Amino acid sequence: MTTEAVKIQLQVRDVIGKKVKRLRQEGIIPVHLYGPEIESRALQCAQKEIVRALASSGGTTPITVSVDGEGDEQLTFAREVQWHPVRGDILHVDFLAVAANQKVTSLVPLVLTGEALGARLAGGTAALQMREILVEALPLEIPSEIEVDINGMTETSSVLRAGDVKVPSNITIVTDSEEMVVRIEVTRHSQPMATDGGAGEETATDSSDSGGSADGE
Structure with a gap:
């Protein structure tokens, strides 16, 4: 695209x-x-x-x-x-x-999609460990955001790393493949939820602040 x-x-x-x-x-x-x-x-x-x-x-x-x-x-x-x-x-x-036909690197925001069963079982949430990921692509093919599917996080110990993030073939992830992107976090007051269903299902959400600072005229 x-x-x-x-x-x-x-x-x-x-x-x-x-x-x-x-x-x-x-x-x-x-x-x-x-x-x-x-x-x-x-x-x-x-x-x-x-x-x-x-x-x-x-x-x-x-x-x-x-x-x-x-x-x-x-x-x-x-x-x-x-x-x-x-x-x-x-x-x-x-x-x-930049030149339209030469690849550049850029930080792209990450957004969680889906539901992590492991987080629900643990009574916690699937939390982003990095807000942005570094990618390489042609200037006009850099996405505004990259979705991270957490449906596969079915265990309470599940984690997703940069190498697990799926992107189109025209985009290359530059961030180290072993860098942790998502993990399940449980607060000290959280209680594991029953596995046979019930209310209280949690869906991961993400919010980020941005800003920048540079020197020079």
């Missing part, structure tokens, strides 16, 4: 160094575009457009960058985002230029 890149329009930035503080006060975010095949450039964009693009990409979807007055488009990833430590505003964004 091919992902459709998010689009964003940037402008050439003449202001650099400490003077970019004035840009931010005007609602403009300094941007740095770089990559192995291009010359690094100082650019800028309206804050609301940066926020929209980052929210839409989710960190895994590529962002197609265009510069005012130029006809070329550049496929990129938002690799580093600098945030204000108190207000939480975006201060700076680094876009890494």
Whole structure:
């Protein structure tokens, strides 16, 4: 499945160094575009457009960058985002230029699906031990999330490792295959549940927080 890149329009930035503080006060975010095949450039964009693009990409979807007055488009990833430590505003964004036909690595969020019988028997839950997994794929084929099927966790001692995670053939998991992804956790007050059925079945759920921080202008 091919992902459709998010689009964003940037402008050439003449202001650099400490003077970019004035840009931010005007609602403009300094941007740095770089990559192995291009010359690094100082650019800028309206804050609301940066926020929209980052929210839409989710960190895994590529962002197609265009510069005012130029006809070329550049496929990129938002690799580093600098945030204000108190207000939480975006201060700076680094876009890494990539080629559509060259594989890249990216962290992709994990989501649990199914029900772990072993967790129900133990009176516990199937818990993620990592929120994201590192994969390699073409930029437009990186998924927004990867589902981890826990239906096979039928024993109270069941675990799933990175090598057990199923992905399409066009995606390669880079994370060490022995890294633990899911295990059954039991709280000290939990009691094992009867195996002949009954109420109180538990379904694993996942929630994650994201954020980032980077240096540079």
